[in-house]
């Protein structure tokens with residue numbers, strides 16, 4: 001899935017939009033030389049001005065409405081993320097006010113054009129047009145805060161990470177520097193920093209791999225699953241909630257070499273927290289950096305992991321040792337979902353094919 005807000009246009013401020021519409025109307029009117037006498041000419045020119053201002057403003061505002069998806073229509077993952085970034089109520093209220101402005105300006109246009117058509121005095125005709133301009137400017141100023149809010153929201157919503165919500169997804173967790181992104185790169189085609197991620201400054205890493213024609217997605221979220229819960233702010237907690245709608249299995253990484261800077265006791269503690277928080281998820285534990293770690297430390301971690309009822313996999317993300325075994329364990333868990341998806345895609349293709357015959 002693409003970023004759902006990808007098509008949302010830049011939202012102009014009231015003054016920018018007024019300026020654009022009035023200029024456009026002036027250009028149209030000066031290029032227009034209608035037939036008839038002085039009054040007929042004035043009437044047609046002013047009508048053109050009114051229509052042009054109304055069209056430019058309404059087209060601009062309607063484009064915002066048409067290209068912004070309703071948050072509640074989005075998949076849960078995106079709904080939760082949107083809630084970390086914008087106030088959903090305010091967002092919808094602002095959109096509703098833009099909609100109100102479109103309708104109100106349309107009504108005003110009709111009323112002023114009718115009056116202009118009945119008016120015989122060129123001065124009065126110009127006055128009607130000016131009155132219309134004034135009303136449009138007032139309405140736009142009235143929704144100026146909403147326009148500014150929508151533009152700010154747009155700028156952050158466009159940064160939402162692009163992930164495939166249908167693919168079976170592995171979420172990698174563990175302290176910083178334990179080797180998460182190295183593992184992601186070793187398992188997948190990912191280049192670092194594939195998508196930006198506004199909740200942390202570090203970006204989200206997304207990669208995919210294929211096995212027996214089935215596709216899997218691996219995600220590493222620096223800043224989210226690498227610290228104790230007590231150190232996370234509300235926004236991060238919400239982003240973690242969003243991850244729950246995306247992940248199918250958690251791969252937790254230990255670094256028994258402690259080169260990451262966190263003693264193994266601390267790593268065990270974080271593991272217990274994440275295990276508690278993602279209790280409903282299947283877990284795989286990988287003990288990384290076995291190429292450089294002390295055997296004793298590796299053993300200590302192994303025993304600890306076994307005491308939680310899980311069997312760890314020893315790997316080196318750097319040398320590739322153990323990665324086939326890790327992949328096998330991941331696939332064992334998520335393959336049914338990958339098969340289900342492949343079946344769905346194939347059936348869709350087949351029905352297209354049958355329909356075309």
Ligand code: GDP
Nearest residue numbers: 176177178179180181182288289292316317318
């Ligand atoms: P992240 O912060 O968890 O994503 O950690 P990185 O993937 O950036 O790895 C941190 C450091 O550990 C880097 O210098 C990696 O090269 C190194 N590293 C990662 N995996 C291994 C491994 O299996 N063996 C060794 N020797 N170094 C590793």
